[in-house]
Amino acid sequence: MLSFPPALQKLIKELSKLPSVGEKTATRLAYHLVANDRDLARSLGEALKVASAQVRLCQRCFFLSEEELCVICRNTNRDHGLLCVVEKPVDLVAIERVGEYKGHYHVLHGLWAPLRGQGPESMRLKELIERVKEHPPREVIVATSATVEGDATALYIGRMLADLGIGATRPAQGIPKGGELEYADDVTLSRAFAARSSLS
Numbered sequence: 001m002l003s004f005p006p007a008l009q010k011l012i013k014e015l016s017k018l019p020s021v022g023e024k025t026a027t028r029l030a031y032h033l034v035a036n037d038r039d040l041a042r043s044l045g046e047a048l049k050v051a052s053a054q055v056r057l058c059q060r061c062f063f064l065s066e067e068e069l070c071v072i073c074r075n076t077n078r079d080h081g082l083l084c085v086v087e088k089p090v091d092l093v094a095i096e097r098v099g100e101y102k103g104h105y106h107v108l109h110g111l112w113a114p115l116r117g118q119g120p121e122s123m124r125l126k127e128l129i130e131r132v133k134e135h136p137p138r139e140v141i142v143a144t145s146a147t148v149e150g151d152a153t154a155l156y157i158g159r160m161l162a163d164l165g166i167g168a169t170r171p172a173q174g175i176p177k178g179g180e181l182e183y184a185d186d187v188t189l190s191r192a193f194a195a196r197s198s199l200s
């Protein structure tokens with residue numbers, strides 16, 4: 001790496017900070033962009049600049065949006081009585097892909113993971129509680145992944161909501177134990193949502 005020009009070294013270093021990209025892959029990508037596909041390098045650079053400047057979090061549900069409220073929160077045809085809590089924006093996209101759920105969402109951007117030093121403050125939980133206090137939904141579906149941390153987070157949220165008198169459920173079947181929601185197929189997700197059970 002020392003023999004590469006400094007600008008290329010810098011690019012490799014930045015690329016290797018991406019999730020699942022090690023130094024070897026970063027080197028291969030950087031070399032490809034700079035040596036083989038300069039048009040892609042330019043359009044990628046432009047897309048990164050525009051996306052990082054324009055895409056932000058929805059003020060209500062914390063999904064990604066270019067406006068104050070995201071496309072789901074702006075949709076007046078969706079059911080305000082249903083609120084689905086997910087960990088990441090990609091989980092919301094996976095549920096939307098199935099196309100059956102017509103309620104609203106709340107994206108936590110984290111999980112309760114005490115073993116990794118992540119407490120309730122590491123997710124958008126305070127905002128969820130404020131939101132449901134202001135507009136109590138009929139049902140909150142806690143669709144965090146079926147992992148240890150996802151289950152712990154769901155139980156924690158279920159207890160907090162029970163204290164507020166709000167019913168919470170969890171997609172019960174289908175999502176394999178230890179499975180990340182974003183990788184579940186459409187039929188599995190659809191069944192999991194149809195067969196949800198109470199958390200309290």
Ligand SMILES: [Zn+2]
Binds near residue numbers: 058060061062072074
């Ligand atoms: Zn939103």
